[in-house]
Amino acid sequence: MKEEEVNRCQIQEWYPKFKSVSIRTLIHELPESFVEYLLDDSGPFLLPVSVSNEDALPNRVHNPYEEEDFQVSEGSGDEAEPSSPLSFPELELKIKESIESLGGAVFPKLNWSAPKDSAWISTSGTLRCTSFSEIALLLRSSDSLIHDLCHAYDSCGDKTLSRPQSFFLALRKWYPSLRPEMEFRCFVRGQSLVGISQREVTTFYPALLEKKNDLEVLIQGFFDNNVRHNFESENYTFDVYATNDKRVKILDFNPWGAFTLPLLFNWEELEQNEEANGMEFRIVESQCGVRPGLKTAVPYDYLDTSQGSGWDQFFRNADEELQQQIRSPEAGG
Known part of the structure; x- marks a missing residue:
């Protein structure tokens, strides 16, 4: 992998070119002071003071006496003076304007990644944000x-950078009706589509069994017409969403390998598909095929789910129990 391949997957790089086939997004370059704030772990966890008087946690109980304990500048004893509250007024006002322009709710991401692991801390339990403070x-x-x-360039063979020159915040329009089962990761090797995987691998969606063939044709056609000749890398992945009216929207681009999860594949299988000039579409086809994913203590690709493994037996037992419940009199079976 090369630095230029990683750079092409930054949202501020690919979105302008694919804007017409993506979801509406507004992008802001972040001031270095805000980047330093995100990286600072030397003191207590404090949110910036909002110039719009918006609070990311509106139901919390404020204790000004406790908060004052943390607002101390360098010095000791009587010489210590309260430091200025942390604030980013110019950035906050720009973000507020963008949120209003995008319908009042967005989900944020930086150059490559969204803060999915911190969704639990929001009041909604999702990435939905309506204010700068929530973001x-x-x-x-x-x-x-x-x-x-x-660490964006750690897997690059020609690594010269430790970080990009600038960081960007992408605000993407929040669509409450999006269904996770209609998100797919597409794998491109040698500018050919070699694999498609259901993106949410922790759930079995029976409806996908009936739609699989139509979805394969739809996504392959979208790749041929909109992506193949417009994204410069030879090897990469991209995520899409298939709408009810048979349109496809690009959600993201990611490098081939490294930090990108292969989901229902492994990288060796995908490389073999290229050599065989074949394309395979994989979905979770039963309860037994569900992957633990990021909802467990360790990523699913560190777990043995092969036939006869402990996880395999667990899923078989779960599927048998589900079938028994469906056939029980109480269930009307």
Whole structure:
């Protein structure tokens, strides 16, 4: 992998070219002071003071006496003076304007990654944000964004950079009706589509069994007409959403390998598909095929789910129990 391949997958790089086939997004370059705030772990967890008087946690109980304990500048004893409250007024006002322009709710991401691991801390339990304070809370609480901030080029064979020159905040329009089962990751090798995987691998969606063939044709056609000749890398992945009216929207681009999860594939299988000039579409086809994913203590690709393994037996037992429940009199079976 090369630095230029990683750089092409930054949202501020690919979105202008694919804007017409993506979801509406507004992008802001972040001031270095805000980047430093995201990286700072030397003191207590404090959110910026909102110039719009918006609070990311509106139901919390404020204790000004406790908060004052943390607002101390360098010095000791009587010489210590309260430091100025942290604030980013110019950035906040720009973000507020963008949120209003996008319908009042957005989900944020940096150059490459969204703060999915910190969704639990929001009042909604999702990445839905309606204010700068909510965005700051998600970004500041996320460990996964450390990849963007510090490790984006670690897998590059020609690594010369430790971080991009600038960081960007992408605000993407929030669509409450999006269904996770209609998101797919597409794998491109040698500018050919070699694999498609259901993106949400922790759930079995029976409806996908009937739609699989139509979805394969739809996504392959979208790749041929909109992506193949417009994205410069030879090897990469891209995520899409298939709408009810048979349109496809690009959600993201990611490098081939490294930090990108192969989901229902492994990288060796995908490389073999290229050599065989074949394309395979994989979905979770039963309860037994569900992957533990990121909802367990360790990523699913560190777990043995092969036939006869402990996880395999667990899923078989779960599927048998489900079938028994369906056939029981109480269920009307």
